[in-house]
Structures are given as structure tokens and as C-alpha cells.
Amino acid sequence: xxxxxxxxxxxxxxxxxxxxxxxxxxxxxxxxxxxxxxxxxxxxxxxxxxxxxxxxxxxxxxxxxxxxxxxxxxxxxxxxxxxxxxxxxxxxxxxxxxxxxxxxxxxxxxxxxxxxxxxxxxxxxxxxxxxxxxxxxxxxxxxxxxxxxxxxxxxxxxxxxxxxxxxxxxxxxxxxxxxxxxxxxxxxxxxxxxxxxxxxxxxxxxxxxxxxxxxxxxxxxxxxxxxxxxxxxxxxxxxxxxxxxxxxxxxxxxxxxxxxxxxxxxxxxxxxxxxxxxxxxxxxxxxxxxxxxxxxxxxxxxxxxxxxxxxxxxxxxxxxxxxxxxxxxxxxxxxxxxxxxxxxxxxxxxxxxxxxxxxxxxxxxxxxxxxxxxxxxxxxxxxxxxxxxxxxxxxx
Amino acid sequence: xxxxxxxxxxxxxxxxxxxxxxxxxxxxxxxxxxxxxxxxxxxxxxxxxxxxxxxxxxxxxxxxxxxxxxxxxxxxxxxxxxxxxxxxxxxxxxxxxxxxxxxxxxxxxxxxxxxxxxxxxxxxxxxxxxxxxxxxxxxxxxxxxxxxxxxxxxxxxxxxxxxxxxxxxxxxxxxxxxxxxxxxxxxxxxxxxxxxxxxxxxxxxxxxxxxxxxxxxxxxxxxxxxxxxxxxxxxxxxxxxxxxxxxxxxxxxxxxxxxxxxxxxxxxxxxxxxxxxxxxxxxxxxxxxxxxxxxxxxxxxxxxxxxxxxxxxxxxxxxxxxx
Numbered sequence: 019x020x021x022x023x024x025x026x027x028x029x030x031x032x033x034x035x036x037x038x039x040x041x042x043x044x045x046x047x048x049x050x051x052x053x054x055x056x057x058x059x060x061x062x063x064x065x066x067x068x069x070x071x072x073x074x075x076x077x078x079x080x081x082x083x084x085x086x087x088x089x090x091x092x093x094x095x096x097x098x099x100x101x102x103x104x105x106x107x108x109x110x111x112x113x114x115x116x117x118x119x120x121x122x123x124x125x126x127x128x129x130x131x132x133x134x135x136x137x138x139x140x141x142x143x144x145x146x147x148x149x150x151x152x153x154x155x156x157x158x159x160x161x162x163x164x165x166x167x168x169x170x171x172x173x174x175x176x177x178x179x180x181x182x183x184x185x186x187x188x189x190x191x192x193x194x195x196x197x198x199x200x201x202x203x204x205x206x207x208x209x210x211x212x213x214x215x216x217x218x219x220x221x222x223x224x225x226x227x228x229x230x231x232x233x234x235x236x237x238x239x240x241x242x243x244x245x246x247x248x249x250x251x252x253x254x255x256x257x258x259x260x261x262x263x264x265x266x267x268x269x270x271x272x273x274x275x276x277x278x279x280x281x282x283x284x285x286x287x288x289x290x291x292x293x294x295x296x297x298x299x300x301x302x303x304x305x306x307x308x309x310x311x312x313x314x315x316x317x318x319x320x321x322x323x324x325x326x327x328x329x330x331x332x333x334x335x336x337x338x339x340x341x342x343x344x345x346x347x348x349x350x351x352x353x354x355x356x357x358x359x360x361x362x363x364x365x366x367x368x369x370x371x372x373x374x375x376x377x378x379x380x381x382x383x384x385x386x387x388x389x390x391x392x393x394x395x396x397x398x399x400x401x402x403x404x405x406x407x408x409x410x411x412x413x414x
Numbered sequence: 415x416x417x418x419x420x421x422x423x424x425x426x427x428x429x430x431x432x433x434x435x436x437x438x439x440x441x442x443x444x445x446x447x448x449x450x451x452x453x454x455x456x457x458x459x460x461x462x463x464x465x466x467x468x469x470x471x472x473x474x475x476x477x478x479x480x481x482x483x484x485x486x487x488x489x490x491x492x493x494x495x496x497x498x499x500x501x502x503x504x505x506x507x508x509x510x511x512x513x514x515x516x517x518x519x520x521x522x523x524x525x526x527x528x529x530x531x532x533x534x535x536x537x538x539x540x541x542x543x544x545x546x547x548x549x550x551x552x553x554x555x556x557x558x559x560x561x562x563x564x565x566x567x568x569x570x571x572x573x574x575x576x577x578x579x580x581x582x583x584x585x586x587x588x589x590x591x592x593x594x595x596x597x598x599x600x601x602x603x604x605x606x607x608x609x610x611x612x613x614x615x616x617x618x619x620x621x622x623x624x625x626x627x628x629x630x631x632x633x634x635x636x637x638x639x640x641x642x643x644x645x646x647x648x649x650x651x652x653x654x655x656x657x658x659x660x661x662x663x664x665x666x667x668x669x670x671x672x673x674x675x676x677x678x679x680x681x682x683x684x685x686x687x688x689x690x691x692x693x694x695x696x697x698x699x700x701x702x703x704x705x706x707x708x709x710x711x712x713x714x715x716x717x718x719x720x721x722x723x724x725x726x727x728x729x730x731x732x733x734x735x736x737x
Contacts, residue, residue, distance in 0.1 A: 061538065116531040117513070124509050236509075239533040246465065246529040250667060257665040261658025268654060305598055308669050311662055312605065312676070315655030316612075322654070323616065326647045352619040355564055359615060360608030362556040367604050370549035375597045382605070 026399050034286060037293025047296040051303030051377055054251055056244030057111035058119035061237045064104045072104055076232045081106055086227035087122050105237070116241035124236055125189055127224040131175060132185045139175040139184075141229070144168025148225035150218045151208070158218035159210040160225070169205025177201040188221070254307040262288070262314050269318060273325055279400050280321035287317045287385075287392040294384045303377030313385025316360070320393030324349040342401050346394070353390060361386050421642045426634045429693035436579060436690060443586015450589055455503075455596040456532060458546075460539040462507050464516070465530035468498040473523060478502065481522045485515060495667075499529075506535060546600045553607055561611075565618060568698050573614045576691040580610040583682045584675060598672040606679030609655070613687035617644045621692070633699055637692040645688070652684040 041047055052059050064072045064080055081098055088096050088110065097109040110119050129142030147163040164172050175184060179198045186194040186209055194211045213221065265284065269277035291310060295302060328345030336344065364386065367379035425432075456463050475492045478500060482490050491503040504515075512531070520526065534542075554574065561570035584606055588595065621640040631639075659680065662673035 063537075116528050117516075120509050120531075120533075235535070236533065237535040238538045239531065241531045243527065243529050245467070245527060253665045253667045254662070254669065257658070257661040257669075260665070261661035264657040264661065265654050268657065272650060304669060305601060305672070308598075308662060308672060311658045312655070315658045316609075318654045319612070319651040322647050322650050326644075326650075330643075348623070352616050355619060356612040356615045358560060359557050359611040362560060363553045363604045363608035363611075366549045366553035366556065367601060369552065370545040371597075371601070375601050378598075378601050 023399065023402060026395065027403075030396055030399060034289065036297075037290050040296040041289065041292045044292070048292065049299065049301040050247075050251075051301045051306065052109060052111055052240070053242050053304045054247045054302065054307075055111055056113065056116075056242050056247040057109065058113050058116065058239065058241040060108040060110075060119060060123060060239045060241075061101070062106045062108065062123065062234045063237050064106070064232045065235050067233045070232045072232050074103075077104060077106065079231050080234060083227050083230055084108060084123055087223060106234075112244070113241065114244060116243045119241055120236060120239050122220075122224075124234070125224055126230045126233065127227070128189055128229045129225055130187045131172070132187060133175070133179055134182055134185075140164075140168065140171045142225055143229065144171065145225055145228070148222045150215070150222045153208070153210055157210060158213060158215045159208045160218055160222045162207045162209065162225070164205040164207075166205075169203070172205060172207065173201060173203045188224075193221075250304050254304065254311070258307065258311050258314070261311055265314060265318055269321075273322075276321075276325045276328075279397060279404075280318055280325070282400065283321060283392045283397045284314065284317055286396055287389050288314070290388045290392065291381065291384055294388060295381070298384075300380050300384075301377055302381070303375075305375050306377030306381040309378040309381030310385060313382065313389060317385065317389035317392065320349075320353045320357070320389055321397055323353055324393060324397060339402075342398070346398055350394065353393065357386050357390055421645055422638075423642060423645075424638055425641050425689055426638050426693050426696055429689075429696075432689040432693065436583075436686075440579070440582050440586060443583060443589060446586060447589040450592060452589055453592045453594050455594040455599075456534045456539070457597045458539050458543050458595060460506050460534050460536040462504050462512060463530070463532040464502045464512070464528060465495075466500050466502065466519070466526040467529050468500075468524055468526040470524055471496075471498045473498060473500070475500070477523055478519065481519055482515070485518055487515065506533065542597070546597075549600070549604060550607070553604060557607070557611060561615070565622065568695070569618055572691055572695045572698065573611055573618070575694055576614050576686045577607060577610050579686050579690055580606055580679060580682045584679050587678050588675060593671055593675070596671070598669065599675055602672050602675040602679065605676060606683060609680060610683035610686060613648055613651070613683055614691045616647065617641055617687055617692060618695075620644050621695075634696060637696055641688055641692050648684060648688060652680055655680055 062080075064077050066072050070076070077100060081100060084106070085096070085098050088098075095111060097107065099107045101107050108119070108123060113119050127142065129145070130138045131140040132138050144164050144167055145162060146165045146168070149161050149163075151159055151161050153159050176198050180200060182198060183195050184198050185192050186196070194209045196210070209221070211218075211221075262284075266281045269280045269284075271277070273280065288310075291313065294300075300306075324345055327349045328341050331341035331344045332338070361383060364379050364382040368376060368383060371379050475494050478492050479488060479490075482488055482492075482502070482504075487504050490505075491501075493501040493503070495501060502515075507515075512533075516528065554577075557577075558570045558574060561573055581603060584603060587593075588599065593599065617640055620643055621637060624636050624640050624643075625633075656677065659673050659676045663670055663677060
């Protein structure tokens with residue numbers, strides 16, 4: 019008996035130690051979801067158009083181009099993944115502006131040079147490079163450099179249109195309407211639009227990475243700015259601390275010495291949940307925090323079940339040790355059955371849920387399993403170790 | 415401290431009152447559902463949502479609606495979170511149109527920060543609806559199977575009926591208040607499913623145990639006894655779960671609605687476990703389908719041991735009294 023108890027004590031200390039080791043520092047070890055740290059979650063679908071049907075190659079090319087368009091300095095760990103046949107998932111953590119991502123991805127970036135009658139003479143497909151520069155008035159512009167074939171086409175276009183307008187359009191919108199002064203054989207052109215330095219830079223980036231080979235449609239976009247993310251964290255932290263404190267107080271008022279033990283078990287439970295999150299490399303989302311807050315309430319339930327049973331046993335004039343044994347063995351099946359049903363609902367969510375809601379299912383499931391462990395193993399051991407020092411009255 | 419101690423409330427004999435109260439609440443919910451329907455959020459209906467934080471306060475919903483009216487979007491939903499924070503929900507619109515809206519608002523009302531942008535297309539909305547329904551069906555089937563294995567099919571049916579009662583009331587409240595149905599709300603409903611069962615099972619578990627010990631008493635009394643024995647636990651657990659959910663309701667921001675639905679679920683779930691589930695089990699028995707014998711546990715040996723322990727306790731008590 020005694021040896022077993024020491025073994026259990028060692029197990030608990032080991033588990034707590036592992037959790038402490040993995041959890042701290044919190045901000046490095048717990049992955050925050052896009053809804054908490056700010057960022058964009060976008061699902062695209064490649065769609066057929068008359069002159070550009072979708073094939074597997076086109077989808078891969080779209081992925082490549084989008085990867086090129088994303089500024090590596092602004093986005094820490096972008097995820098660009100193919101989902102099924104035609105869908106692409108793009109996750110960009112840490113974007114400052116919730117508008118920006120879709121702006122960057124959604125543009126087909128089809129650059130066209132058109133004559134006055136609207137006939138396309140040249141497209142961005144022949145571009146070798148695009149860079150920002152400033153013209154002699156200090157206005158930002160974009161310098162285009164064509165490849166060999168493009169340079170020939172561009173020369174022909176300028177020869178034929180001297181003195182006329184050669185419109186430059188992006189995705190069908192005119193961005194510049196220069197008048198051709200003389201034929202340009204060098205294969206270099208500049209777009210002087212009315213844009214800011216940033217806009218010119220973005221345009222150059224878009225042109226450099228090239229046009230998307232097929233049409234894409236944005237099916238879903240969930241973008242959260244960093245301000246809202248920080249706000250969500252501070253709000254839910256407040257809710258969590260208030261909720262936790264209220265429960266700690268409630269338990270001491272209603273269950274005295276037992277309450278203190280339950281409180282200790284609850285704090286250990288919280289630590290273990292965070293530890294499990296860190297070890298499983300799970301992502302903490304806003305609904306995930308809600309799951310943890312809910313678990314705080316449900317975790318004490320197991321303790322309440324046990325204490326109520328022990329109380330009953332004590333009322334039957336059993337000894338303290340016998341009451342603990344009987345109380346635990348009777349409460350165990352109840353705790354198990356009632357938690358498994360909650361777990362079934364959580365797993366259903368885990369299976370069918372998407373995005374942030376999966377975070378809720380994850381923390382709820384972890385919470386259920388961990389709270390069962392703390393109630394059945396931790397609470398019991400504490401009771402056995404220090405129980406005999408309490409008198410019956412100080413406990414109940 | 416004990417609020418509830420050694421109660422002996424006759425729940426089962428008052429069951430008609432409980433049935434009437436429940437049917438009334440459920441009917442109001444269903445009527446509201448028929449007339450108003452659900453207010454599906456963009457997660458399911460598709461659409462675009464923008465959350466804006468204006469640099470200055472004192473901006474009204476009407477001001478924003480006026481501006482949107484000029485660009486033919488007057489039918490958009492505008493929700494005020496504070497006097498400078500607003501959520502604007504429109505039909506599904508493209509990037510170009512969205513920028514147009516934001517520019518117009520900035521021009522006419524003032525500068526703001528875009529806190530959040532969400533756009534859900536009809537394809538995603540439809541597949542989410544399907545997934546939500548599947549999740550709920552899957553959870554129900556899993557739970558029925560589990561309770562049937564651990565208890566009995568009739569217990570499973572009764573638990574599911576009590577559960578349906580809770581979900582119907584929660585959905586009714588959502589419909590009456592026209593709360594937006596979003597993914598977090600579906601998560602809240604599934605949590606209610608788990609929570610409500612949790613409570614019912616604790617009471618049924620007690621009943622299962624008592625039926626073994628008190629075979630001579632009528633079922634009605636054993637059900638009442640089991641509910642009363644678990645009452646202190648049921649109420650205390652409801653309170654401890656309510657505390658953090660209340661905190662979330664107050665501080666939650668975007669999670670407030672989620673917490674609110676949970677709040678309703680916890681209250682209704684506690685009520686139904688105490689007042690509805692037990693009596694319903696009796697109704698099934700009345701139809702002559704359950705005999706106390708069918709409640710006999712699957713694991714006979716464990717039970718026999720428990721009876722032995724109980725006998726020992728009793729004999730100890732007797733000895734004491736003799737002294």
C-alpha cells in the first residue's frame with residue numbers, strides 16, 4: 019500500500035514536472051491561432067474559364083505564385099496548402115491589415131497592353147522583371163523589363179502606335195494611359211501611375227510573381243487584425259481569472275478542507291491542460307480559451323461528486339480511510355460515465371468542426387481527460403496523505 | 415456549508431407540473447421559430463462581415479446605415495459593440511466593392527481601424543451547415559450507443575429525450591432573441607448536449623445503484639430518492655459551471671453570445687435532469703416495459719461486493735446502537 023502510494027506520488031510529481039518544463043515560457047510554447055495573434059485564413063478555389071481550364075499543373079502554379087507574392091518579412095510562418103482537387107488554403111499569421119491578404123492573393127495580376135481599339139498587344143507573361151524606381155519628378159514608377167520575345171512584341175506595338183495611347187491595364191482596370199512618343203526597341207517600359215511608393219512596390223511584386231494561370235475565386239476569408247487579437251486575449255484572460263477565482267472561493271466556502279484540496283487539484287489541472295497543449299503542439303484559439311474556461315467549471319464537478327460520496331460514507335460512521343476508499347470507488351463509475359458522454363460530443367465537434375472551433379473541441383477534450391486524472395489520482399492521493407490530519411468537522 | 419441537506423422532495427409526483435412548464439416554454443420557442451426563423455450568421459448564410467473601430471466615439475448605427483444606403487446596401491445588418499466599435503454584415507461582396515464601402519464610410523464618417531474582415535461564400539456556408547448537422551447526429555448516435563452499453567436502451571432513450579428538451583429550449587431562446595447562429599453557437603449547443611447528459615447520467619447512475627439495494631420499494635420512490643441524493647451535487651456543479659460562464663458572458667466580447675447560450679443550456683440542463691429525466695423513465699416503466707429486474711447491473715460481482723459492504727456497515731451501526 020505504502021509503496022504504491024510513493025509510486026503514485028512520484029508519478030504525479032513527474033507529470034507536473036514535465037508540464038512545467040514544456041509550458042514555460044508560455045508565449046513561446048503555446049501556439050496562438052490566427053484569431054488571437056491576428057492573421058488571415060483564406061480558402062481559394064481555382065475555376066475554369068473559357069481560355070484557361072483548370073488542371074493539376076495550374077493549381078500548383080497558383081500555389082507557387084501566391085507563395086512568391088507573400089512578403090517574407092511581414093509574415094512569419096505562412097501556410098499555403100492544396101486542399102482537394104481545386105482548393106487552396108492560405109494561412110498568413112501576423113498580417114497587420116485584415117484587408118491586405120485578400121488584396122494580395124485575390125488579384126489575378128493579368129497585365130495587358132492595349133491599343134486604342136482595345137486589342138491586346140502584349141501581356142505580363144513576357145515580363146522578365148519589374149522594379150520600382152522614381153522618374154525625374156520624383157514620382158514612384160514601376161520599370162518593366164521584357165524577355166526577348168516580349169521585347170520584339172513591345173517594339174512592334176510601339177512602332178504601330180506612335181502618337182497614340184497605349185493603355186496599360188491590370189485585371190481589366192486601366193492603371194496608366196501613356197502616349198507613345200517613339201518606338202521602344204530596348205524591351206523596357208515604365209508605368210507612371212498615380213500611386214504611392216507602397217502601391218508601386220506592391221504592383222512590382224505582383225508583376226514579378228506573375229499572373230495567375232487560371233481564375234481564382236475566394237470562397238472564405240477570415241482575417242483578424244492584431245488589435246482585435248490582443249483584445250480577445252486580454253478579455254478572455256480576465257474572464258478566466260475571474261471565473262477561476264470565484265470557483266476557488268466557492269469550493270472553500272462549501273467544502274472547507276475538501277474545497278482547499280479541490281482547489282489545489284484544479285490549479286494542477288490547469289497546468290496540465292496547458293502542458294498537454296504545449297506537448298501536443300495544439301493551437302490555442304479564442305473558442306479554445308472558452309473550452310478551458312468551461313473546463314474550469316466541469317473539472318471541479320468530479321471533486322464535488324467524490325466529496326458528496328465521502329460525506330455520505332462519513333455519515334454512516336465509517337472510518338475516515340474507509341470513507342475515502344468507498345467514496346472514490348462509488349464516484350469513479352459516475353465520473354467515468356458522465357465524462358465519456360461529454361467526450362463523445364467533443365469528439366463529434368473535433369471531427370466535423372472547422373478552423374477555430376476545432377480549437378474548442380481540442381481544449382474541451384484535453385480538459386475532460388486531464389480533469390478526470392486530477393480528480394481520481396491527484397485528489398485521492400492528497401486526501402490519503404493529509405486526510406488524517408483533518409478532523410471530520412474541518413472537512414465537511 | 416450546506417444549502418441542500420437530506421432533502422426529500424417528491425419530484426415524480428409533481429411531474430405533470432414540470433411537463434406543462436416545459437411544453438409551454440418549448441411551444442413558445444417553436445412558435446417563434448415558425449414565425450421568425452433562425453437568424454443565420456455569415457458562417458452559414460454566406461456574406462461579408464467587417465468589424466470597424468472608429469477613432470472617435472459617438473457614432474450611431476443610423477449614421478452608418480445612411481452611408482450604406484447611398485451605395486444600395488441599406489439592408490445590411492449593423493451591430494454596435496460600443497459607441498465607436500461596429501460590426502457591419504452585408505451580402506457576399508467582392509474585394510473591390512468592400513474597399514468601396516470602406517472608403518465611403520471613411521470619407522463620410524471618419525477614419526477607423528479594420529479589426530476583422532470575414533467573407534464566407536455560399537459553397538462554404540452550405541458545407542458547414544451539413545457538417546454541423548452531421549456533428550450533432552454523430553454525437554447523438556455515439557451517446558445512445560454508449561448509454562445503451564453502460565446502462566440500458568431505455569435509459570438512453572430517456573436521456574436523449576431530456577437532452578432534446580434542453581436543445582429545443584436553447585434553440586427556442588436563440589430564435590426568440592434572434593441571436594445570430596454562428597459556428598461558436600453550434601459548439602455551445604454541442605456542449606449543452608454533453609453537459610445535460612452528464613447531469614442526467616449522474617442521477618441515473620445513482621438510480622441504478624439504489625435499485626440494486628432497495629428492490630422492495632416502488633420505482634417512483636427510488637427515483638425520488640436518487641434525485642434527492644444527487645441534488646446537492648447537481649446544484650453545486652451547476653453553480654461552479656455557471657461562475658466561469660457568467661464571467662465569459664461579461665468579459666467575453668465576441669464570445670458573449672456563445673457564453674449566453676451555454677448559460678441557458680446549463681440552467682435548462684440542470685432543471686431537466688432533476689425534474690424531467692427521472693419522471694420520464696417512470697413513464698416508460700408504466701407502459702409495463704421496465705421491471706425493476708431489468709435494471710440489474712451487468713457486472714454482478716461488483717454489485718454483490720457492494721451489497722456485502724453495505725451489510726457490514728449496517729451491522730456495525732446495529733452494534734453501536736446496542737451499546
